[in-house]
Amino acid sequence: MKVLVAVKRVVDYNVKVRVKADNSGVDLANVKMSMNPFCEIAVEEAVRLKENGKATEIVVVSVGPSTAQEQLRTALALGADRAVLVESAEELTSLAVAKLLKAVVDKEQPQLVILGKQAIDSDNNQTGQMLAALTGYGQGTFASKVEVSGDSVAVTREIDGGAQTVSLKLPAIVTTDLRLNEPRYASLPNIMKAKKKPLEVLTPDALGVSTASTNKTVKVQAPAARSAGIKVKSVAELVEKLKNEAKVL
Amino acid sequence: MTILVIAEHDNKVLAPATLNTVAAAAKIGGDIHVLVAGQGAGAVAEAAAKVAGVSKVLLADNAAYAHQLPENVAPLIAALGLEAGGSGYSHILAAATSNGKNILPRVAAQLDVDQISEIVSVESADTFKRPIYAGNAIATVQSTAAVKVITVRATGFDPVAAEGGSAAVEAVAAAHDAGTSSFVGEELAKSDRPELTAAKIVVSGGRGMQNGDNFKHLYALADKLGAAVGASRAAVDAGFVPNDMQVGQTGKIVAPQLYIAVGISGAIQHLAGMKDSKVIVAINKDEEAPIFQVADYGLVADLFEAVPELSASL
Numbered sequence: 001m002k003v004l005v006a007v008k009r010v011v012d013y014n015v016k017v018r019v020k021a022d023n024s025g026v027d028l029a030n031v032k033m034s035m036n037p038f039c040e041i042a043v044e045e046a047v048r049l050k051e052n053g054k055a056t057e058i059v060v061v062s063v064g065p066s067t068a069q070e071q072l073r074t075a076l077a078l079g080a081d082r083a084v085l086v087e088s089a090e091e092l093t094s095l096a097v098a099k100l101l102k103a104v105v106d107k108e109q110p111q112l113v114i115l116g117k118q119a120i121d122s123d124n125n126q127t128g129q130m131l132a133a134l135t136g137y138g139q140g141t142f143a144s145k146v147e148v149s150g151d152s153v154a155v156t157r158e159i160d161g162g163a164q165t166v167s168l169k170l171p172a173i174v175t176t177d178l179r180l181n182e183p184r185y186a187s188l189p190n191i192m193k194a195k196k197k198p199l200e201v202l203t204p205d206a207l208g209v210s211t212a213s214t215n216k217t218v219k220v221q222a223p224a225a226r227s228a229g230i231k232v233k234s235v236a237e238l239v240e241k242l243k244n245e246a247k248v249l
Numbered sequence: 250m251t252i253l254v255i256a257e258h259d260n261k262v263l264a265p266a267t268l269n270t271v272a273a274a275a276k277i278g279g280d281i282h283v284l285v286a287g288q289g290a291g292a293v294a295e296a297a298a299k300v301a302g303v304s305k306v307l308l309a310d311n312a313a314y315a316h317q318l319p320e321n322v323a324p325l326i327a328a329l330g331l332e333a334g335g336s337g338y339s340h341i342l343a344a345a346t347s348n349g350k351n352i353l354p355r356v357a358a359q360l361d362v363d364q365i366s367e368i369v370s371v372e373s374a375d376t377f378k379r380p381i382y383a384g385n386a387i388a389t390v391q392s393t394a395a396v397k398v399i400t401v402r403a404t405g406f407d408p409v410a411a412e413g414g415s416a417a418v419e420a421v422a423a424a425h426d427a428g429t430s431s432f433v434g435e436e437l438a439k440s441d442r443p444e445l446t447a448a449k450i451v452v453s454g455g456r457g458m459q460n461g462d463n464f465k466h467l468y469a470l471a472d473k474l475g476a477a478v479g480a481s482r483a484a485v486d487a488g489f490v491p492n493d494m495q496v497g498q499t500g501k502i503v504a505p506q507l508y509i510a511v512g513i514s515g516a517i518q519h520l521a522g523m524k525d526s527k528v529i530v531a532i533n534k535d536e537e538a539p540i541f542q543v544a545d546y547g548l549v550a551d552l553f554e555a556v557p558e559l560s561a562s563l
Binding site for chain 1: 319320323347357361382383384385390391435436437474486492493529542546547548550555558562
């Protein structure tokens with residue numbers, strides 16, 4: 001079974017971003033970039049499927065600038081076999097990314113596609129579901145457990161009140177939630193080996209995909225700041241303040 | 250302009266998040282229709298018909314929609330959105346719940362439009378505000394799509410009244426069964442406490458709780474206050490409590506009257522889930538913890554002493 005994993009290059013989760021003075025976006029100059037945390041979980045799940053003998057080949061794909069090759073090399077070091085970069089310097093919407101991934105799915109014909117449920121920059125939570133719509137495949141979003149058997153996959157999903165399990169016919173789309181697994185770190189020998197693994201670069205034009213969008217970001221602002229309050233000295237003082245000052249008890 | 254709101258429900262009860270979503274629709278302006286897709290969901294449709302401001306309820310009652318699988322429900326919604334002759338919808342809205350997030354992007358892609366996720370305000374019929382980067386920036390997004398597909402963050406909109414409307418309920422016959430997915434089962438957490446996103450008071454624990462058993466201190470406090478209990482991602486990652494208790498950027502977004510953060514340091518991604526709370530209390534023994542920068546009332550103390558004392562004094 002061939003598994004396709006999609007990964008995104010995003011600002012590192014430890015960075016507190018700042019809005020640009022002209023309100024055109026957030027300032028990403030000289031900021032640490034990493035693989036989106038949910039995408040790391042997606043790579044790990046694919047590697048485990050290969051280790052368990054369920055997957056035979058892992059292809060990792062990213063849509064983004066040429067520097068996203070760094071994140072693809074990371075995925076190769078973690079155990080992916082080869083990489084595809086769909087290079088685009090523009091900021092693309094989830095639908096455009098889903099269309100590009102659909103073109104890669106058509107080319108690669110994987111049985112399972114694993115993506116992160118959400119990127120921590122745009123916070124959209126759309127791409128996996130959109131790819132499922134475009135391919136017509138079943139979708140197991142927010143997965144906390146993935147079990148492949150025969151021509152189907154059982155996906156346990158994190159839902160608001162607990163967990164739900166669905167069975168999907170393969171090929172299928174899975175998006176990862178936090179508890180699916182704990183990603184490993186790449187070892188130095190594997191990082192060295194990853195440099196020699198194949199990495200193909202494509203373009204939206206070459207794939208014949210239009211990345212036109214119906215959304216336009218008009219401006220980006222800093223959120224209303226919340227100022228720090230006061231420190232209370234005791235539980236008794238806290239209760240008094242909550243009752244008489246904040247009036248919430 | 251007619252807006253379609255997708256009802257959030259479990260075939261029995263109309264979930265409160267639907268009322269916040271109808272409120273967002275009312276801000277956009279125009280007729281508001283509500284779609285109830287389910288099986289044996291007549292009572293939900295009747296409840297939706299009573300919601301203030303709703304002019305029509307569409308009930309798609311079919312075995313294919315019993316568990317609201319996106320493979321079956323998305324084509325239904327997309328077909329309603331596209332209905333020919335100008336009678337289609339200008340906007341399709343759903344609450345940004347796990348269900349809404351699961352289904353709506355699939356609808357948007359079928360309609361070949363970009364979705365706008367988790368709006369927190371309506372600027373005009375085509376322009377909306379939404380948080381990005383864990384709420385560290387607010388983007389204003391304009392849509393040129395013929396059908397605007399939007400999920401609504403419930404905490405951004407005060408709910409409309411659940412009573413007062415008298416909409417007609419109309420049956421939708423269309424049955425879409427893609428045959429690519431099936432429901433196997435679900436395990437829902439049983440709790441007598443209020444639901445996290447709807448609670449007026451939330452008590453949350455973090456890594457400082459040390460283990461899952463210690464959450465009993467928070468449950469005792471929550472029961473005194475009639476509060477829901479949440480957790481930080483650190484507490485969920487450490488296996489103290491289940492994921493459905495997680496408050497944060499990738500968990501639940503809450504904005505209660507009172508939020509009590511216990512043993513929570515205040516990572517960016519946790520603040521994204523609770524910083525719109527009216528009053529924030531932080532109890533942490535580390536006086537440098539970032540949570541104190543957003544707290545209205547901070548108490549630097551050992552939580553294992555302070556929390557039982559707080560419970561006892563209420």
